[in-house]
Amino acid sequence: MDAVALYEEARTRDTGQSGHYNRNVRVETADGPVVVRMRNHHAEAMDLALWPEPEVLAAIADRVSSAPRLLHAGTDPDFQIHGFVGGRRVDTLAPEGAALPGAVLDGVEGLYRDLLRVPLSALPPVPRDWPDEGDTTGFADRLTSLVQAIRHRGDEEAEGLYEALGVPKDPCGVLRERFRGLAARRFGLLHADVHRQNMILTDAGRVAFLDWELALWGDPVYDLADHLHKTAYRADQAREVTEGWERSAPLECRRGWRPDLGTYLAFEAVKSAVVDTVRWGRRIADAEEAGERTRLARELAAKLAAARPHWEAGARPVPQPGEIEEAVARHRV
Structure with missing residues (x-):
């Protein structure tokens, strides 16, 4: 998986789900879809935050089965890749x-x-x-x-x-x-x-x-x-x-x-x-x-x-x- 290439593809799209702090874009790969999650660094802090999200997901991967699977975390640029979850929001x-x-x-x-x-x-x-x-x-x-x-x-x-x-x-x-x-x-x-x-x-x-x-x-x-x-x-x-x-x-x-x-x-x-x-x-x-x-x-x-x-x-x-x-x-x- 070329994580940076997936990020570059995702960031140019105007699709995806945008929250206050992040934007999520589904990208297709040879092994199936993944979600590229990109941080909005201009978002005003409206909530307490304690840890970087990738560190949390890595820590709970074997303990909370209902959390998304972290496939990659980058810092420069700041993005994550999560396993895609099929279903309905x-x-x-x-x-x-x-x-x-x-x-x-x-x-x-x-x-x-x-x-x-x-x-x-x-x-x-x-x-x-x-x-x-x-x-x-x-x-x-x-x-x-x-x-x-x-x-x-x-x-x-x-x-x-x-x-x-x-x-x-x-x-x-x-x-x-x-x-x-x-x-x-x-x-x-x-x-x-x-x-x-x-x-x-x-x-x-x-x-x-x-x-x-x-x-x-x-x-x-x-x-x-x-x-x-x-x-x-x-x-x-x-x-x-x-x-x-x-x-x-x-x-x-x-x-x-x-x-x-x-x-x-x-x-x-x-x-x-x-x-x-x-x-x-x-x-x-x-x-x-x-x-x-x-x-x-x-x-x-x-x-x-x-x-x-x-x-x-x-x-x-x-x-x-x-x-x-x-x-x-x-x-x-």
Whole structure:
């Protein structure tokens, strides 16, 4: 396999699936299709990241069978080649709000079972200043610090939009107090980005989980909350997934987990409002049709409404979609 030649072929194509951090292009070879995965170095960091993705995939190759197979990792240029997984991406089978096939729920439970049995010794080293084993509050502090940095990362226009839409200067102030009451739990390997677009229901009826660039060593309850938030299950299936996580997680990973799950879900709502104020603001500004602008403004209003109960007392009312459109027009981010 001439990896560089495959990369050169892939990077000239305008096809493939583009995420926030990477672009994936299927390329045919004499031995069958592969996926060339190319890093977007201009992407703003919106999530914690601990290790280079190829190091994670190499470490878990014999421990997490539902992860993609790493065939090559290059640094100059920065790209990977993964084994191709045949099947259907789950969001094409069941878009947001629709019920997911039972095989997907079973696959998610199996993923958590595998993840939480990977020892830290099998993984790449963590930074010296990473929270100590079981320090769930220290882990949560990393999450809130990132959101605070995102809130104040933008220019004057971004700050103006945040102000206009009532996003507090310290959006995690209340949550930071709640995080101090987290139960101590054993850390585990977290995927930290499992959602409908990152799951493939294979031709064999199993589930493959893609995009491991945000994998972390931390509180397993956060991984469940992140998944529930991003996947937007129906209520009955959210309960099934939560029960599956409880079955699969070792006892020491789920001490005091029930109230803490609610705290992490509140964090996810706040993070979404902070990140998507700018992202949706750009989408609204770029939309050519009035109907599309209104639809996006309604979506952003819903995100702000979900976060508002977790902000400080006296938070301003959530703006209406028309007010959001007007604010975006004034503050082009």
